[in-house]
Amino acid sequence: MSNLSGFKMRARIRTKIMAVCALILSSSLLISSWVTYSYVKDIMREQAVRDNTTKLEQTSSFINRMQEQLRETAEYIISDSEMNALMVKDPYDTYEQSYFKKNKVREKLKLFPVMNSSLLNVMIIRPDGEVFSNYQGYDSYYKEYLNQAWFAAYRMGRSESRFSDPHDFIFLNRRQQVISYVVDYRNFKDDGDERYYLVLDFNQKDLASLFEQSNKDFERLLLLNQNGVPLFDSNPEVTPWTDSDSQGGKYIEIVDDTVGERWQQVAVISKSRLYERINKLLLFYTLIVAVSLIVVMMILLPLLVQLTRPISKLVRAMKRVSAGDLNTELQIRSGDEMELLGLGFNRMMKDLKSLIESHVQEQKEKRNMQIQLLLSQMNPHFIYNTLNTVIYLAHAGRTKEVADMTASLIYLLQNTIKIGDDAWFTTLEDEIELVNKYAAIQDCRYPGRFRIEWDIQEELLPCMVLRMMLQPLIENALYHGIFPSERQGWIGISARRSDRFIEVSVLDNGIGISTSQTVLPIQNASTGIGLTNIRERLNFHYGVQAGLEIKSFPGEGTEVRIRLPFTIEDGDSTAEDSRFMRKITGL
Incomplete structure (x- = not known):
């Protein structure tokens, strides 16, 4: 002033x-x-x-x-x-x-x-x-x-x-x-x-x-x-x-x-x-x-x-x-009331920019807490089932299987408790390793009930994907498709690159799901983080560039496809700041 x-x-x-x-x-x-x-x-x-x-x-x-x-x-x-x-x-x-x-x-x-x-x-x-x-x-x-x-x-x-x-x-x-x-x-x-x-x-x-x-x-x-x-x-x-x-x-x-x-x-x-x-x-x-x-x-x-x-x-x-450029500065050198108005406009824009940046930071922190809360939903249920299996194997004297299962559980827990940007994204190679650890635990609990086949090119392994993106899909395929079926279970996981996007597919030969469930994604106590959680995270991080599609044929199996941008670098925080800015200001 x-x-x-x-x-x-x-x-x-x-x-x-x-x-x-x-x-x-x-x-x-x-x-x-x-x-x-x-x-x-x-x-x-x-x-x-x-x-x-x-x-x-x-x-x-x-x-x-x-x-x-x-x-x-x-x-x-x-x-x-x-x-x-x-x-x-x-x-x-x-x-x-x-x-x-x-x-x-x-x-x-x-x-x-x-x-x-x-x-x-x-x-x-x-x-x-x-x-x-x-x-x-x-x-x-x-x-x-x-x-x-x-x-x-x-x-x-x-x-x-x-x-x-x-x-x-x-x-x-x-x-x-x-x-x-x-x-x-x-x-x-x-x-x-x-x-x-x-x-x-x-x-x-x-x-x-x-x-x-x-x-x-x-x-x-x-x-x-x-x-x-x-x-x-x-x-x-x-x-x-x-x-x-x-x-x-x-x-x-x-x-x-x-x-x-x-x-x-x-x-x-x-x-x-x-x-x-x-x-x-x-x-x-x-x-x-x-x-x-x-x-x-x-x-x-x-x-x-x-x-x-x-x-x-x-x-x-x-x-x-109005187009979103908050760095606008008005230069009027008329020496009259209009110059006074220009100075007032510049001061108003500085105050407005400071207020919006503060609001953006608050919203980002709030959203981070919501994401952490969503990720933590799978922990109690999954740990409970796994520890029950460890207890069973220990009573049976199967010490090697107890060691392997405990090592796999520790690996999963290390991925679960990550914070910051590491809690959101991981490479496709690390996500494959996570699924293998999870599959090893389930194979101990249900020996010989299923097998997993991978079809992923080596050049796609450094691609950045959402952390804990594949594990909920494997869990859904097991509990809702393969285990209720009497035949030998099979899960095929593939990844293909199309121009600037990567498409990941999880296909099983289970009992399939109804048409209404393909429209409203499954999420209940047994699905853990759930398909709804994955879809929300895809929308939050990528917007309309990403999507999740479910195809199922009752009695034959289910296929879930995830489409997201192909990148081998960490997320651009500047882009997220711009997206938060648009949401808050409405500009």
């Missing part, structure tokens, strides 16, 4: 704001004017693009409606039962009967151009080449007409769209540009499998009339079909339009893909023409914004810059603290 009380401010925030205003005034006008002009210019450009896009979408809806009308007309003709029956070729019809049938089809086809003024010609081509049309006397022309390249693509199946490219059609002795809508179909009244063709020719001028209203708003307006062929071009005399024309920076290209049949509308806007209309408005607007911005910046900018800079530092420091 002496540092805080002895702090003397050199200048107040109010004084600094007034001093900075004079410096900002000269530069803010130029910057604000340029920024405002650029911003408004982009807005006007985007607005022009949006307005023109809306116009294209409106035109697109009309084109889609025209396409839909053609599809509906084609569907109506194809589904007309009477017309389909009249077009079927009958080898027994006389010339007069064929003529009257064709004339009747012609009368029905005449109705469709009346209902849709865009249609110039409607014709159906029978598989034998006979043409049914709404016009009479065009038979010779139709033969030439249907031999043109646009229809040949449909006969050979090379066209991917039902709409053809624009082509010539002689109507009332005048050559006109038309677009054909072609549908090949099977006449359901004809027993043959040959395909009929329905051709609807509509006037390209009617399509161009849809663009009359919006054409004047663009430098150039095009409608392209699926092959990129222009169906409409507002300036056909100019060279064909390409994407490279818009990349020179002189034009803005708007592409509308909402038209059906993969048609595209391409609208070209001249930038010079667009900016010519908005430059005066932008200039006036820029002047207004510049004046307003100068006033606002003179009042607010100095205050915001000076106030938010230290506050931003404080916010960043708080974010580092």
Whole structure:
């Protein structure tokens, strides 16, 4: 607190704001004017693009409606039962009967151009080449007409769209540009499998009339079909339009893909023409914004810059603290109240760090006592059973077995009473030795009832594992699997390394356990430290990196697998400190 009380401010925030205003005034006008002009210019450009896009979408809806009308007309003709029956070729019809049938089809086809003024010609081509049309006397022309390249693509199946490219059609002795809508179909009244063709020719001028209203708003307006062929071009005399024309920076290209049949509308806007209309408005607007911005910046900018800079530092420091960095120190040299606040923050962080470290140490000591308590659970029960066996062997005069069993018990007790880090971890080699001593004791008590087989590579022996990790598993296998069974007992212990982990497996041929016991690990008076204890210690030391899995088949045996990180060094106390820190602080 002496540092805080002895702090003397050199200048107040109010004084600094007034001093900075004079410096900002000269530069803010130029910057604000340029920024405002650029911003408004982009807005006007985007607005022009949006307005023109809306116009294209409106035109697109009309084109889609025209396409839909053609599809509906084609569907109506194809589904007309009477017309389909009249077009079927009958080898027994006389010339007069064929003529009257064709004339009747012609009368029905005449109705469709009346209902849709865009249609110039409607014709159906029978598989034998006979043409049914709404016009009479065009038979010779139709033969030439249907031999043109646009229809040949449909006969050979090379066209991917039902709409053809624009082509010539002689109507009332005048050559006109038309677009054909072609549908090949099977006449359901004809027993043959040959395909009929329905051709609807509509006037390209009617399509161009849809663009009359919006054409004047663009430098150039095009409608392209699926092959990129222009169906409409507002300036056909100019060279064909390409994407490279818009990349020179002189034009803005708007592409509308909402038209059906993969048609595209391409609208070209001249930038010079667009900016010519908005430059005066932008200039006036820029002047207004510049004046307003100068006033606002003179009042607010100095205050915001000076106030938010230290506050931003404080916010960043708080974010580092929330991420767990308690070594954060705030450096503010403003000579005002903000520097005083920074000094207070640093002092608060030192006190907080000291308090948390003290709390962490208390929790570690508490947890150590809990671990020691868990480890000590196996001692009374195991010693009691072993000493009973020693007494029995002593009465029987089996002194060598008494010596061996006593030596094994002493080895187990030496491992049990270890303290500190040695009480938590041991090497896999020492754990194997511990199991062998335990197995020797049990073999004295139950001679010939079981055997143990090891399958562990030598390179895994220095690996660090939990102390007393395997012994409880062997005890469970004996008391809950092998001893209740009448057959010869067998326990297989193996270890395998997988990348950064080691997996230890204990498999027995006992009676197995129920499904509910594989979900809730066994722990009772006869299992000693128990599977629950092992699972808790794995979780405490390794977290989610370790796990214990139980597989059992009733009447066949049980397998317990333990997975933990592979390491040949002692546990990293720094890592544990960090884990305790996170648990306590919640950061």
